[in-house]
Amino acid sequence: MPATDSPTLTPAAPAQANSEPNRYVLCHIPSNADFTQLSNKFDGREMLVELLREIIADSQDEFVPPLFSRNSTTQSNLIENLENTGDAYVCAVASQENILFLHNDKIVGVLSYIKDTNQFPNLFKPENAYLTTVIVDKDYRRKRIAQTMYQAFEQLNKRGNLYTRTWSKNDSHIKLLLKRGYAEVHRIADDRGKGIDTVYYGKETK
Ligand SMILES: CC(C)(COP(=O)(O)OP(=O)(O)OC[C@H]1O[C@@H](n2cnc3c(N)ncnc32)[C@H](O)[C@@H]1OP(=O)(O)O)[C@@H](O)C(=O)NCCC(=O)NCCS
16 A cells, blocks of 8 residues: 555554554555555455445534435535435545545545546636545544645645535634635535535645
């Protein structure tokens, strides 16, 4: 598994005397990854789907609307669809570019993105990277894991235009975006319910 960067994290808790040591790994799994070349932990796209499902399932209902109610990572109509099971969302994430933060082989952070999308031609400049999903496991938050994954995302796409979207009440993500120099590029009022806007943020280099 190709490591992209070395995380500088303080372990969440000291290792127990009889447990394995804390091991943190930051890695990039490209959308066209050849899984035969990767470690036995990720021995196929299906294994990745199952590992991603765990972290997405734990946090999906913090999102507005919940991730499992969506048809894809990029849908325009953000109305909750209760008939969806989560498969569509998880499989879409697994097929994208993924930056993973692992603690002793458990995925505790995922940042997923699409390169060069033309889904929003009037909004995104060419040569873009569209971050569709970022999640940090609840037990690992406020330890700079999202910052570390964003840093890797920006490093991997440093000559491109970077975009993401969130909802207007997501204070934690918005604080993080502003701190990293992203600016609002588009807003759709009441898109996710009364008083809940969809807000697109961008960090444009060209
Ligand atoms: C948003 C999220 C990814 C942040 O992950 P994290 O690893 O805890 O974030 P970091 O520790 O790297 O924090 C970076 C900065 O973000 C901001 N931030 C993060 N969580 C915050 C919170 N709960 N309240 C206020 N600011 C917060 C702060 O500015 C923080 O910097 P600081 O710790 O120096 O003050 C995480 O809270 C999460 O997974 N939330 C649920 C999923 C979600 O909302 N994803 C984005 C959807 S579009």
